[in-house]
Amino acid sequence: MILHSKIYGSGYPPVLVIHGLFGNGDNWISFAKKFEKNHQIHLLDMRNHGKSFVSNKMNYDIMSDDILKYIYYHKLNHPILLGHSMGGKTVMKFSIKYPIIPKKIIIVDISPKDYIDDNQKKLIHILKKVDFNIINTRKDLDFFLKTWISNIKIRSFFSKCVKKQKNGKLCFCFSLLNIEKNYDSLIHKKIENGSYHGPVLFLRGEYSNYILEKDYNHIQQLFPKCKIWTIIKSDHWIHIDNPIDFYNKIGVFLNET
Template sequence: MKLSYKLYPFQVNSENQKSIGDIIILHGLFGSSKNWVTVGKYLSNFGSVYTLDQRNHGESPHTNEHSIKLMSEDLEEFLSDHQIKEPILLGHSMGGLVAMYFDFTHPGFLKELIIQDIAPRSYPFAYDKEIQAMSFPLDGFSSRNGIDAEMAKYLPDTFIRQFLQMSLERMDSGEYRWKLNVAGLNQARRVFEDVFSEIVSSKTKTLFLIGGNSEYISKDDLDLIEKKFSNLLIKTIPGGGHYIHFTHQKEYLEILREDLSLIS
């Protein structure tokens, strides 16, 4: 599948500055490249940055098939089409699962793997409220405020509603639509199950960025991560949750700066 993407070209700030290579960013479930504008612009100080819309998200095509394996194959096709070799791959949540799967199935291909707040294991599809908040008909709504008020009946969390509404588009007709394939994602409820085998492991240079208060990472997950990745650095942002690239952006970018500054 041909994925939509946003490119942030390498920003040369000094004569002696060299690119560390291409950086690919994979968003999480219900996200898109729009969630990564600030991070993408910042990382372009190190190399050219591609923020991808994964299948059924953003401007990329919709399909009834949605799995970590297929998204990894989409990524492989993108890298081949753009002749990108030895990229740095950053993945958040669902994007992190795709990134780890790609690394496990393409040993030695990545220059570095950066995973945000997800572990290489199965996760339940615990997003009924999000699906319900995007499943009512949008006919007759003339404003985002009206849609938000209706969404709040299903999803009280204002932050998550605002996150979802980054995929809400007003068409030329004045009507609204979801760029997300809501029905397709609702049918893919096993997308996070049985992705990784017990025997896979990685020697790739790997950085895990974890929110200190995240519900997605347990102590057992930390033990699992240490077993799976032999060239590993784990950084925890105190007080952070699942969206530390947004809620704790200063600390998040500083960790990335320190890490990428060591790459030649």
């Protein structure tokens, strides 16, 4: 099966955007519109997310192969890959597994290390409490989530990640069941062994703890030609917190030969 996507523009090289956990390609429409004049932008929905297929198997090896199938299906020549969070780890795995394919890669606020923080697992437990038999609107969902999630940005993200079914009821735009089932393979998985020697840009949020200075050595072992830049005044959702600086730095990297 081929991943669902939305495609903007027609320039070369193409840029594939891989979203984070719980997200989908629509989260990156503003990015696509910013760069579609010079690049063909592919906003992918990964398995168990958005409009792509549902599967009970989900890990970085499998998702790397999903991207490979997508590239072959669309006959893309040496694309640039950009991944945020879970998407960033997928891109890291892909570039090490298939190093001759990417022209360059961009990793947004994620390190190759394993993460022991269970904040994401707490979110899963909260989301399992959502009853769409009584929650009928995004406003209802936001009000419900407010009991457990004080961060407005996170609540807003999940309130946008819902869709209306044929029966008129809302549902999440991701398979919570399969994400929970494969959680350990996604969060507690370290990217190691091998290397990618093409150009790599790591972007980290100034206020985020996803990429720390103590991670740099591991990053540079896997990606010898990497650059690590900080986006000021931003947390984990860099592209939302400081889009101007984010777009500027990516623009510089895309234009480098």
